[in-house]
Amino acid sequence: MAAPEFDEATRTALEAAAFRRLVQHLRDRTDVQNIDLMNLAGFCRNCLSKWYRAAAEERGLALTYDEAREIIYGMPYKEWQARYQKEASAEQLAAFAANAPKDH
Template structure:
């Protein structure tokens, strides 16, 4: 089965192969159960990020190479693959739990010079 585009095409990081134990566990899952587990993990991640409004997107990018906006793009791409018409702003609202502009006004802080410098090194040309 081919990998969905949203797992490889949007994320600039390379997917890494699973270790032996993870591969064995993954192979023992039927596709429906795997999808349900992945969906539950995604919902938990989104809920966690909604609670952690103190964590800025630039911090996520600097540490993990993705942020809430990346999750929104991946969500939109997955919907598009299924023929669903969800635009980027709708996907952002799903991830942020509110319209992006509202989240930005409430929680986004100006990035420090240190954060910007770190971002420039970790994501050149971005």
């Protein structure tokens, strides 16, 4: 069965809604560490922040990496780190080293 065809505006609205839901899900799941996301999926909150910033820049909008991270994390990154980030285990670090994309 083929996926339905949507006009550009509808497709963009659906993609934006799905993205907002993903971001909210990641904000709610503070127990999930970025290294876990990287090891399992090859992307993390910081990747989303970089992609968000790149999309803004493509449209001529000024947005710093820290501002983009605050949008994704729902708070300043330093605050998120202090509240939720845990020390990575040796196993997590080894998995990351073995599988990390070249741009990390």
